[in-house]
Amino acid sequence: MEKLEALKKSMKEIALFINNAIDHIKEEEVEKMIDILMKAYHDHGKRKILVMGAGRSGLVGKAFAMRLMHLGYNAYVLGETIVPRIGRDDIVIAISGSGRTRLIVTAAEAAKAVGATLIAITTYPGSPLGKLADIVVTIPGRSKVAKEEDYFARQILGIHEPLAPLGTLFEDTCMVFLDGLVVELMRRLGKDEEEIRQRHANIE
Amino acid sequence: MEKLEALKKSMKEIALFINNAIDHIKEEEVEKMIDILMKAYHDHGKRKILVMGAGRSGLVGKAFAMRLMHLGYNAYVLGETIVPRIGRDDIVIAISGSGRTRLIVTAAEAAKAVGATLIAITTYPGSPLGKLADIVVTIPGRSKVAKEEDYFARQILGIHEPLAPLGTLFEDTCMVFLDGLVVELMRRLGKDEEEIRQRHANIE
Amino acid sequence: MEKLEALKKSMKEIALFINNAIDHIKEEEVEKMIDILMKAYHDHGKRKILVMGAGRSGLVGKAFAMRLMHLGYNAYVLGETIVPRIGRDDIVIAISGSGRTRLIVTAAEAAKAVGATLIAITTYPGSPLGKLADIVVTIPGRSKVAKEEDYFARQILGIHEPLAPLGTLFEDTCMVFLDGLVVELMRRLGKDEEEIRQRHANIE
Amino acid sequence: MEKLEALKKSMKEIALFINNAIDHIKEEEVEKMIDILMKAYHDHGKRKILVMGAGRSGLVGKAFAMRLMHLGYNAYVLGETIVPRIGRDDIVIAISGSGRTRLIVTAAEAAKAVGATLIAITTYPGSPLGKLADIVVTIPGRSKVAKEEDYFARQILGIHEPLAPLGTLFEDTCMVFLDGLVVELMRRLGKDEEEIRQRHANIE
Numbered sequence: 001m002e003k004l005e006a007l008k009k010s011m012k013e014i015a016l017f018i019n020n021a022i023d024h025i026k027e028e029e030v031e032k033m034i035d036i037l038m039k040a041y042h043d044h045g046k047r048k049i050l051v052m053g054a055g056r057s058g059l060v061g062k063a064f065a066m067r068l069m070h071l072g073y074n075a076y077v078l079g080e081t082i083v084p085r086i087g088r089d090d091i092v093i094a095i096s097g098s099g100r101t102r103l104i105v106t107a108a109e110a111a112k113a114v115g116a117t118l119i120a121i122t123t124y125p126g127s128p129l130g131k132l133a134d135i136v137v138t139i140p141g142r143s144k145v146a147k148e149e150d151y152f153a154r155q156i157l158g159i160h161e162p163l164a165p166l167g168t169l170f171e172d173t174c175m176v177f178l179d180g181l182v183v184e185l186m187r188r189l190g191k192d193e194e195e196i197r198q199r200h201a202n203i204e
Numbered sequence: 205m206e207k208l209e210a211l212k213k214s215m216k217e218i219a220l221f222i223n224n225a226i227d228h229i230k231e232e233e234v235e236k237m238i239d240i241l242m243k244a245y246h247d248h249g250k251r252k253i254l255v256m257g258a259g260r261s262g263l264v265g266k267a268f269a270m271r272l273m274h275l276g277y278n279a280y281v282l283g284e285t286i287v288p289r290i291g292r293d294d295i296v297i298a299i300s301g302s303g304r305t306r307l308i309v310t311a312a313e314a315a316k317a318v319g320a321t322l323i324a325i326t327t328y329p330g331s332p333l334g335k336l337a338d339i340v341v342t343i344p345g346r347s348k349v350a351k352e353e354d355y356f357a358r359q360i361l362g363i364h365e366p367l368a369p370l371g372t373l374f375e376d377t378c379m380v381f382l383d384g385l386v387v388e389l390m391r392r393l394g395k396d397e398e399e400i401r402q403r404h405a406n407i408e
Numbered sequence: 409m410e411k412l413e414a415l416k417k418s419m420k421e422i423a424l425f426i427n428n429a430i431d432h433i434k435e436e437e438v439e440k441m442i443d444i445l446m447k448a449y450h451d452h453g454k455r456k457i458l459v460m461g462a463g464r465s466g467l468v469g470k471a472f473a474m475r476l477m478h479l480g481y482n483a484y485v486l487g488e489t490i491v492p493r494i495g496r497d498d499i500v501i502a503i504s505g506s507g508r509t510r511l512i513v514t515a516a517e518a519a520k521a522v523g524a525t526l527i528a529i530t531t532y533p534g535s536p537l538g539k540l541a542d543i544v545v546t547i548p549g550r551s552k553v554a555k556e557e558d559y560f561a562r563q564i565l566g567i568h569e570p571l572a573p574l575g576t577l578f579e580d581t582c583m584v585f586l587d588g589l590v591v592e593l594m595r596r597l598g599k600d601e602e603e604i605r606q607r608h609a610n611i612e
Numbered sequence: 613m614e615k616l617e618a619l620k621k622s623m624k625e626i627a628l629f630i631n632n633a634i635d636h637i638k639e640e641e642v643e644k645m646i647d648i649l650m651k652a653y654h655d656h657g658k659r660k661i662l663v664m665g666a667g668r669s670g671l672v673g674k675a676f677a678m679r680l681m682h683l684g685y686n687a688y689v690l691g692e693t694i695v696p697r698i699g700r701d702d703i704v705i706a707i708s709g710s711g712r713t714r715l716i717v718t719a720a721e722a723a724k725a726v727g728a729t730l731i732a733i734t735t736y737p738g739s740p741l742g743k744l745a746d747i748v749v750t751i752p753g754r755s756k757v758a759k760e761e762d763y764f765a766r767q768i769l770g771i772h773e774p775l776a777p778l779g780t781l782f783e784d785t786c787m788v789f790l791d792g793l794v795v796e797l798m799r800r801l802g803k804d805e806e807e808i809r810q811r812h813a814n815i816e
Contacts, residue, residue: 003231003235004229004231004234004235004388006384006387006388006390006391007229007234007381007384007385007387007388008226008229008384009387010383010384010387010388011222011223011225011226011380011381011383011384012223012226014222014380014383014384015219015220015222015223015226015380016219016223018215018218018219018222019215019216019219019220019223021215022212022215022216022219025208025211025212027207027208030208030211031207031208050815054405054408055270055404055405055408056267056270059263059264059266059267059489060263062263062693063260063263063264063375065693065694066259066260066693066694067369069694069696070369075694076694077692077693077694078815079487080689080692080693080694081467081674081677081678081689081692082677082678082681082687082688082689082692082694083813083815083816084681084811084813085810085811085812085813085814086813086814086815092815101408102408102514102518103407103408103511103514103515104408106510106511106514107511107815110510110814110815111815114814114815163387164383164384164386164387165271165274165386165387165390165397165400165401166274166397166400166401166404168383168386171267172376172379172380172383175376175379176215176218176219176376177211177215179214179215179218179368179372179376180210180211180212180214180215180218180368181211182368182369182372183210183211183213183214183367183368183369184208184210184211184214186210186369187210193369193370196369196370197369197370198697199696199697200259200370200697201258201259201695201696201697201698202697202698202722202726203307203662203690203695203698203704203719203722203723203726204258204259204305204306204307204308204695254611263693266489269489269490270489270490273490273492279490280490281488281489281490282611283691284485284488284489284490285470285473285474285485285488285671286473286474286477286483286484286485286488286490287609287611287612288477288607288609289606289607289608289609289610290609290610290611296611306718306722307715307718307719310714310715310718311611311715314610314611314714315611318610318611402493403492403493404493405491405492405493405494406493406494406518406522407458407486407491407494407500407515407518407519407522408491411639411643412637412639412642412643412796414792414795414796414798414799415637415642415789415792415793415795415796416634416637416792417795418791418792418795418796419630419631419633419634419788419789419791419792420631420634422630422788422791422792423627423628423630423631423634423788424627424631426623426626426627426630427623427624427627427628427631429623430620430623430624430627433616433619433620435615435616438616438619439615439616462813462816463678463812463813463816464675464678467671467672467674467675468671470671471668471671471783474667474668475777478777509816510816511815511816512816571795572791572792572794572795573679573682573794573795573798573805573808573809574805574808574809574812576791576794579675580784580787580788580791583784583787584623584626584627584784585619585623587622587623587626587776587780587784588618588619588620588622588623588626588776589619590776590777590780591618591619591621591622591775591776591777592616592618592619592622594618594777595618601777601778604777604778605777605778608667608778609666609667611715612666612667612713612714612715612716
């Protein structure tokens, strides 16, 4: 038996899943999200972007929010200390593989109630979060709540049961998707790595 | 020009980097880390695991710490509310691509001073963090501080300058590596997804 | 005019409010809370305590959760990385001056749904959070949402409009109340400061 | 014996300590801090304020940073997701009762190295943190590391050993001092509670 077989096999599976997910990206969804973010950039003194997610999806959201700040956006993360009032000009990005995480759905409802633009990043466009959103960006994954609906894993990897547990495939794919989105935004905003570096925290 | 070209190209690049990184994993390093974690599991009421990292590396560390908890470990994250006293029986896992992040090196020195076992996850084994550590696990990436040393990107992708800015390649590869490590630990500890699910937060 | 007049006057007002609040503590409410916490201590390997609150109330909750850990409890904070599954044997402590903070009420409902014991710390026992709770501990304050109901400030300080804005009086009084509760628990559990110190984080 | 005697006695002690601390505030120190904050406000699009502290002092810092944001400042908290690059025009506020918390001293050194203005809030002006700072604001308390130097508790309360353990007196006094400072800033900046409310988070 190969050494570290489970580790290597699952890394390979995740890398393959991410790679194959590229073909499942719905371009028109992503273009809508980029469109909003491009517009927000040009009056970035005013429009705020609030990113939210629970558990590991929340961590992926934080990694994206940090890069939004590096790009020059007024980005914030729900649950942290510095969270401003959100209004009708602002953008809320909610991340949930299942689209059913209760606190995220509740917060998304509050975002809609104040008139913010809600972008949902989820595997299930038909989920409660997906239905609330102005824009849905569909990212392949499994839902930790709906084992039986594991069609993406089957469709994308040709397997029934991936090695990585629960939401891992969604979270990792979402992380890489949002990192790709950062590169796309850099390109469209005419920013290079040096500018990103200039906004990176220097006390850490 | 293809739609969303930069996004897709950089996702492909990251997926490829992760996939190729598998061949650069140093098995003996990872086996040492697993060995410590396996031992820690069997007296898991006593040994604590403290995970630390700054910025996006810190978020990757949190994602791993959450899974360690799902596996049944007493895991903690530096900077959060619930951080216990660490002693000679405990394990500190420090994540830093460059191995030079100042607060992490300072915290790692404190960990060594109290006699804890220090595991460093870094691209540079010869860095200050790498030198402090009892065990180094080398993960390919670029360092955001040392542009000229970008040998992994060159070696692994055959390119000089990856699309994704700063530490992205390290962070995403590290995330997937640690998720692979979780699968390896599940296998060796005889745990299935259901057990992981049983420890997953239900208020979120 | 005295130097730093507003600063000194408002500090004096807050200190007086805290001092007078002692007479408004409902002993039977607090005894019920202590009773639960004493019982939880004696099988502290099993019963978990999850503390939750939004904004500054959440920070007060974290300060208390840290001390619960120093006392030897298995304490956790909603929204942090390490949050375990909560069940019928566990205790959830929710802090909200108004008792109407939406995400906290939603999380409290989830806690009740899994059968946990819910303790609400609030100014308004008749609020949605208060009604959900198994035990309410009433702490004087103003509610930032219900200006007209400012009866505590009137009653306790004999003034209509305190200097400190929004929830400040509740938050500071709650902080000191919970710190007093820690001293009470130390006394009843037979713990001295040295034992607290032994569990205090040493990597910080 | 009175019911809840230890709780009530320690609350009374803390309230008295806070009240007596007002007379120990060094006006010229606080005026210097206010002066910097007033100047920062008037070009608040540019100057950033980074607040830092470990453990419960860090929580007190977060509570203050939140209010700085409510006042219209660009405030940030070390360790959270959204932390910008700090430069010579920026302000760093470091909170540590003992003035010796290692990670805070290290971060304060980094702040000085980039030329930021460093404000230390501490019980010990002669501590490593105090010596680094451009401005020290002395707040009475005990240090959890230096039991023998407990002169403030003796001087202010006429007692040798306060009931509340470790840094409690410093933390609670610091919380109320900073809340008083917020009222002073409101007065000087001509802001009323309604303006604070307008910047308070509405998704929570």
